[in-house]
Amino acid sequence: MTPRTAVDTAAGVRSGSLRAADVLEEHLARVASREAEIHAFNLVTQDAARARAADIDRRVAAGEDLGPLAGVTIALKDNLCTRGVPTTCSSRILEGWKPPYDASVVERLAAAGAVFVGKTNLDEFAMGSSTENSAFGPTRNPLDTSRVPGGSSGGSAAAVAADFATVAIGSDTGGSIRQPAALCGVVGVKPTYGAVSRYGLIAFASSLDQIGPFTHTVEDAALLMEVISGHDARDSTSIPQPAMQLRQELGKGVEGLRIGRITDLPAGADPGIMARLDAAFAALEAQGASIVDVQVPAFTYGLTAYYLVAPAEASSNLARYDGVRFGMRVEAPDTNAMYSATRAAGFGDEVKRRIMIGTYALSAGYFDAYYGKALKIRRLIANDFAAAYAKADVLLTPTSPTVAFELGSKGDNPLAMYLCDTYTIPTNLVGHPAMSVPFGTAELGLPAGVQIMAPTLGEPVMFRVAAALEEAAK
């Protein structure tokens, strides 16, 4: 079997001891045997991947140096634009659409030598926490196929967990990378807002969305961050600084670091999950870190603020799906009738619900009471975090309040699903980085994730702690 990590795969391919074509075939063979059951992908691009892998092997043989991801197989969430390759957001409204350009992240991964194996399933337009809200059917958790992989980047998490690809890319608006990473037992990173270009990421909530990696190891996550981060002039919210250098942080240990425990964290996590969090604190303390108690009182209002801000931004962003420039159209006698018929037929239930709540929150008479108030709560949360980070270098929480749950178990209750994101949402509201690291198992022997949160551009210290937790979990 070829290596399981991107670091080892690229080293092998670059040195000529491993062929990109063999790496790819091994992954495609696993896709062939299990994809019907898992449904991680909306599209497997095996022909393009084979041509790409063969090209990489030819270039290595010719003495070319192919970059830090040479021959590494990567799965892309299907809300990242890929030129000429269908990009659906798991929505009927974009079915069959082929973007006329590549996302910046896709360009950077390609330039680093990556081999794209396909586009992964998601909750429609990234709205959901289980990948059940896909127009093309749910994705199943490779560790227990009666259960969800989490969401919205469930296809990307499942693709890594099932070894369909060595690494994957997702997007995180309220936990959509970290929560599925936790439920599938892999590493998932939401970078600082603006650290990774969003150019070519189909927008859900523009002030919250951020692209990040899924990997088996913390080192692979650091490597992926080094490739995809750094300023991009095509994203006006891109932070003007060069790519992060994170692998150099991994061996530094946690001695002297202050690890914050949020004493007023909202309750509701299962006992097994909380036990793993306690174990994580103990492991870091044993490695020389100190545990400090902090309070983040506004944390608990994150859910409400998020479910006003995100739908408000989404209702505006999704106005572009009107049957004029791309995707499907339902013909009608005039434009307004055409827009309304197209959108009614093209969007799924959860997307409509969020457009409705967002439109309501922004409408005359309710703006101040809902959207305006949510923006003030966002400030309160930022202030509380700032006070906490004066005492602590990082904060630790559970990633998800539960282990992977059964398909259909949240029923038709949107609020029950929204509670999955209680611990992940606040960092999106304030733009901080956070990541989930697998840390043993909880209820039913299923994986538990610990979330490490850090202040703006605190990725270096966040990765130090992640590496220490990964080591302790071995």
Add this chain to the structure above:
Amino acid sequence: MSVHITRADVAKVAKLARLNMSEADLDRYTEQLAKMLDHFEDIDALDLSGVEPMSQPFPLVNVMRPDVEQPTLDRDEVLAMAPAAEQHRFRVPPILGIDL
């Protein structure tokens, strides 16, 4: 604030959002949106006077690029993906003489 969203409110919002809805849809969304708004009442008790709203997490202002020519998207490639195109433009149903 304890607002009770009505079926008429939902119908109005659906019109604003350009979403056709059946009578059954309106019933369902009225019930679901009311539940969500009830949940959002947890913020009613907060004193937010004097708190500065935060609309984005990493404020960069006046982001400009150099005023130089750059390649644009390929027109034919873009139009090929449209539901209808004619004479190098997007084709739409009539927009004049209708009741908005």
